Amino acid sequence: MNRITEQPLDLEALLRETANDASGALVVFSGTVRDHHEGKGVSGMRYTAYEPLAEKVLLELEQETIAKFPIHTCRIVHRVGNLAVGEDSVLIVVRSAHRGDGFDAARYAIDTLKERLPVWKQDFYTDGSESYQDGTPLPGSQAADNSEKG
Template sequence: MSEQLNLRINAEIERIQDHEIDLNQLLAMQYFPECGGLALFAGTVRDHHEGKAVKSLKYTAYKPLAERLVREIELDIEQKYGVSYVRVVHRIGHLDIGEVAIYAVARAAHRREAFAACEEAVERVKHEVPVWKEEFYHDGTSVFVEGCCIRSDYADVAQKKDIKHAHHQHDHTACSHEH
């Protein structure tokens, strides 16, 4: 086994972290000489949601399950797009406005594949991995934010079966999953 490959394998990071995410560790640039494209997404905590002033957020997850699901998504996307590297790291715990809640990185021979893999990685993690977001507002209230449905095909299934659920009547194309 080459030294570079050994370093690449041993440079594993936790996908669910309760501390600030080390972007340099996530990028691992020196280990991917075959890649000319690098796509990076950073989701930060914003100061508003649906007209309410957000003070901070708290993310929670059952870490063993969330870790496993993120890793499965990464492998699936690497195979689907033929890219060398896909990593997604989601932070849990208390986060203030402006802090990074999620990073996604994809490395590929070309930019197109890197962008596509990065975007799909973020979307799939946000829709498929059980990470719960609680928003704390300046008025002293808090609420667990209901995101888009977990099934990416829910809107199509619901329309075909004429199912109507009040909590799914928002516009799925404009879901607010960025942080």
């Protein structure tokens, strides 16, 4: 399964792919499109990405999470394209011997993903307007350099 896809995310396939008899804990994080953002009603969202770089970032993040925490598996998939309210935009599956390690690893993976992944989110509001959500500038970008100068 690709890490970046236009297809609806398939949790069951991800669970089969990551099955591991040595794991006593399974942690799943699902990010879904919510019906509001900053006080406005949301009717849907569009995710766009530079897919080759996004695939690389997710693979590196999976490997980094496995190296940083005592876990067996970390698998991340992110959807791009138009999504409706309630649809999954990201799935993270972590398998570990113990639940605490799994929860810590999953939190690290989603928090780090939000800082590093080159994915852009465009909200479509119920009033007919739309806007891109503010994100974290990519390291080395002019925006990142300016924010560091404060």
